[in-house]
Amino acid sequence: MKHIKSGFLTLNNNVRAITKMQFILVVILVIVAGVIGYYAGVWTAPKPPMLKEITIAYGAQTLSWGLTYVAKEKGIFEKYGLDARVIFLAGDTVVMPAVIAGSVDVGIGGLPIVASTRLKGEDVICIGITNYVPKGTGVWARPEIKSVQDLKGKVIAVPSIGGHIHSITRAALRILGVNPDEVKFIKMTYAEAYAALKEGKLDASYVSNDYYLLCQRAGFNKLFEYGDIPELRRVIWGTYYAKRSWVEANKGTVVAFLKAIIEAVDVFKDMPEDEFLPISEKYVGITDLEAIRVAVKNYGATFAKDIRVVVSDAKYFIDMLTEFVPEYKDLDVNRMIENTYVEQAMKELGVT
Template identity: 30%
Template sequence: MMRRLVVTMLFALSVFGPSMCFAQPAKNLIPAYQAISTPDFGYLPTYVARAKGCFTDERLDLKVIVMNSRVSVPALIANEVHFGVAGPAITATLRGAPLKAIYFIYNTSTFQFTVRPEIRTADDLKGKTIAISSPGATNDMATRLILAKLGLDPVRDVKFIAIGDAKARMIAMDQGQVAAAANNPDIAAELVRKGFRILMHSGDVFPVPFSGTAVNEKLIRENPDLIKRWLRAHLKAMLLIRQRPDEAAQIAARDLKLNLDIAREATTQVLQFMYPNDPGGFTEKGMKIFLQQTAPRLGIDPDKVAISQVADVSFLREAQRELGIKCRDGYGC
């Protein structure tokens, strides 16, 4: 019986590769807490990893908590959660917080700047209200860069309102409370079906590592094993999304309560932004662009900020090697 089980597992590995998750019995699991800013495609691998038993396979009992970055960053600093959103965490790091980014899903920002049906041109946005997730967040930065590219002054031409949850931003747009917002592909696809328009993709102006995760340096020192378990689960999920996108779309449709066709469309879109040569990693160029956009807002010279000050890829590289993933072209490969 044991020999048959081993043969079956080896056959599965040969067919599916390292992304195959063999969910172990839920005994003696290690509790872990991850804060996300909003339940959407920005965290697709987390949902896929949970659905396919990748966390259980790594003996993790992962609790996913939705919270605004104004709450999640202090929680990460206070070690109340193990994993938090990287964008605002890097900003906090530049201010002196003991945080490090360890993982990114996408090699560019994935926002689609969506406007109400009556907005035909950028000029129609003058005097209108635009929704952002929270001040200083990557959503805010991308929105301001998009507006500038469209020829608008983000300070004088429009007003902003912070609406943290992506679904809440969609409702605000639907009800006419706001004229536009930068949305992730699943939300944008839903709005387009209602007659809304996409004016620009944020990747055109904000090609930075995106949908990342950060940890406290205390966790790096005291529990590196937890970090590697979390990373291996996410890497397996990323490989599974690439190998079986329709299955990933079905998981997204169920867990994010989306129409299946919209989930399939969004999955196809985000796959092109997952770095195949370095899943979970980022390029030096991309991170430098992020720092160039972030540091000056804090009165810091970005050229004086080393990437190692804000990110630690050592655990990602270990997890990749353990799964047989060969990193190419990424930072620290």
């Protein structure tokens, strides 16, 4: 009987040992199956497409470049496969060196900075335009300065010396009968110039639409608007530019960028006004909704889906500036413009 009991206990222990081994084996199999299943899922699951990085720089804090801001904030760049970094650099003359150095892919600014850079031997090209001269942009002055003639011997602030606004303001003064050499220009951001005007430390300044209502409220005198001068209505207000070598090495990225800008036109025009508030605060630095409303209305009226650079209009502006920069007469304007990519973008979007 003792032997039977002993045998039973041995058998029972063996069964327990087998059961424990089976349990451990099952656990191991479950873990292995889980790991295999996980990695199988990782290997077979569709991966989201990689976004192409692109850095875009603007030299003036204004909603005139609003299509770029909207394309960024509303996910349009991402829609076209771009991871866009949009940065502010103070003035055309700061943006352009960054483009030349390769730290910025696409710059936003006027034709004059592209023209002057090409004179230095750099092959920078315009790949599209932002808009033409918008209503509401002009030169404002302290209350005691009543007319354009009163600007002689005075100081005018512009975003950069040698940039677009500096160039067009010199042209405007000449047309209006003031020798631009009798005026001193200094570099200031829009916010700095507005503050200096309020403090009485500045005579006059270029004023963008973004500050139009603020200057009006402050009691400054509007001396002129560029759009009111017939000779300036054909002036291309801004362009998208890049090094030709970068453009040719990144053709798909260039077309995607331009498609995003074109699509942003309708988005900009259809956006509720209050949605511009965070965009203006981030990129322009203005949170006054009434002031933003004025800027959105005036700039929006100048945005179009056909953003090709019209060669004759570009040549018209460059010829106008030849008085101030005689070397411009030797420029081949056709070589500084490349519409191939914007035409492809327009075709793919069905824009005529």
